Amino acid sequence: MKLLSRFLVAAAVVAVLAVGWLLLRERGHAPVPRADSAVSAARLQDPALVARGAYLARVGDCASCHTAQGGAPYAGGRRLPTPFGDIPAPNLTPDRETGLGAWSFEDFWRALHQGEGRDGRLLYPAFPYTSYTKVSRDDALALFAYLQSLPPVRQPNAAAGVGFPYNLRASLSAWRSLYFNPGEFRPDPAQSPEWNRGAYLVEGLGHCNECHVARDALGGLPKQATLTGGQIPAQNWYAPDLGMQANGGLQGWSEQDLVDLLRTGRSARGSAFGPMAEVVTQSTQHMDEADLRAIATYLRSLPPRPPPAAQKPLLDTSALVDAGGKLYADRCAACHGKDGKGVAGVYPPLDGNSSVDEPTGVNAIRVVLLGGFAPLTKDNPRPYSMPPFAQQLSDREVAAVVSYIRQAWSNHAGAVQERDVAAYRHTPVD
CATH class of the missing domain: 1.10.760.10 (Cytochrome c-like domain)
Structure with missing residues (x-):
């Protein structure tokens, strides 16, 4: 049975590579020309815009991935484990040689929204552009302004440790056709402003679904699953279902329980630990009360889950x-x-x-x-x-x-x- 499963996965990879090669051929091999920015240097130096970007960087927990242990903030170097190999997070400081110093805002927007590098190369989805595509252009501009305000750090970006066949960029074209739907967040007019704010934070910059859904053999997220829980690949922690209604992982939690956990790391229902402890330390404890309550409002609206399937008991335990x-x-x-x-x-x-x-x-x-x-x-x-x-x-x-x-x-x-x-x-x- 295991041999059959491996064969099916291998066959799927070959199919993805073939489709990716065709898509890449249609797309063309010439690099995308550098986009000139319509945003002035003076605009990027606006203190209010930079301060807003600093807050949004906290919301997105950018420093956690883009800071190596003991390294300069946002200078990259931390290697992100995936089932396909380790991928180093790049340097986000404004160093012109190794960071974002030579990038325009349009370059940054394309990376965030389309998952494409400055040279047009498709980015590995360890950078969660599948969620970041929902970030608004105004918020992306604030983020870029903040990153450009950081002290430049010269730290070359390491090569990805992704093995064959996943190191072939052609495979990403097919992967994206299966799992990536670019587009900014669109508010639901039937919902309250608080709900829409919570949905925007959770689905977009907070990228919660990237951990809290089980990925398939190709590292993709099921399109119909929202925050239903799953084991984090290559990290061996389980990110729980975040539903607060019947059969959800947070059934019985109040909005205050959730706000307490995100702000302090503990609540009457449990404490944050493992990867979530780092999220609380680096991100959610710094969020304002209104945004935390908006997140709780959105999570409370997730639909009830089906009853768990009966588990086949082990031998007498x-x-x-x-x-x-x-x-x-x-x-x-x-x-x-x-x-x-x-x-x-x-x-x-x-x-x-x-x-x-x-x-x-x-x-x-x-x-x-x-x-x-x-x-x-x-x-x-x-x-x-x-x-x-x-x-x-x-x-x-x-x-x-x-x-x-x-x-x-x-x-x-x-x-x-x-x-x-x-x-x-x-x-x-x-």
Whole structure:
């Protein structure tokens, strides 16, 4: 069965390459000429425009990807892991040789809106232009003005580590025909201004769907799925379903719970950790109250989800779960409580926690192994953290306690297996 699946994926890749070659041939090979900017230098130096761009860069969490560990902000160098190879984020500072110093606004707009580089080359969708295409031209101008105001840093951009056949740019033409629909966000006149603002932030600059939807074998996002949850490729964290209605990953959350999480990194329903902790630190804690509430309004409007499919039970796991209950009482209950309710504002609840209930179990496994570290934010400057247990618990013990937590109290998620723990124990941490 695995051999058949690999053959089908390989066949799909070959088909995509063939279609991409035809599309690229029709498009032509000549580079797109550099676009002269209709925006004056004086306009780009407007302090109000630059300040607005700084805020929007926070909303888009641009610094997280475009700043290497210990490096200058926005100077690039951080390598973004994908199933097809690592892709280094480029230098966004206004250095003329290695950054955006020689770019016009029209060049920048084309990259953001069309996913094309200054020389006309198609960009890898690790740069989420599939979402950024919805950003308005006015907001794109503010972003560009802010980036042009940064101190220039000379840092050459590294080559992508994408292997054959994904390193053939022709494949991107076909990929885009399948998954990319360029176009600015259009407000829904039937919805409130607050809803439309939230939709614009979530679908566009916030690019939430890029993580919170399961990608297919070619790295594409299903067109009809919106924030339905999925495992983040190559990172091995599960980004939960963000629906707040029946069967959604945030069912039972209030708008205030969500605002609290985005602003402080913690809420009555749980804490941010893993990749989301970085999003809170770098982005959402800096957003104004109106925008956070707009996001909550939009997420609350997502439709109810279908009931989860019944999971095929593993072989009898009762002994494993019983052992997990004893481990929980010994290792976890002092903080999270015998009832799994935690301590408000200190230790997050595990009962009804979306990161515990998610379909794969990967989040709970990795938190037990690596520890849980809530983000440090201006409204939560001394967050409590959970120590790692990788050195204290065996793979079977981690599987036992995670299986117990996922089935205790009101939780009804499936048990996890020892081999799952073994696989995630050795997953690199970005």
